[in-house]
């Protein structure tokens with residue numbers, strides 16, 4: 001798991017905007033991200049440890065990659081919906 005910071009996630013989101021991968025929700029905090037050009041699919045997981053936000057992707061990257069950048073968009077929407085639902 002890699003800690004998400006505003007700096008590393010911004011980079012990843014920018015890269016995701018250029019690559020435009022396809023994001024599918026598997027379950028809350030678990031997403032599959034497919035590169036439309038290569039067809040390669042990776043799984044992205046999010047978790048929380050205290051105040052730290054963590055993410056993990058099963059691609060070769062050991063940093064916050066663009067798969068995480070793509071998935072976090074869906075994750076934020078879903079998290080907000082769940083928050084609204086429980087409020």
Ligand SMILES: [Zn+2]
Pocket residue numbers: 042057058059060061065066067068
């Ligand atoms: Zn990745």
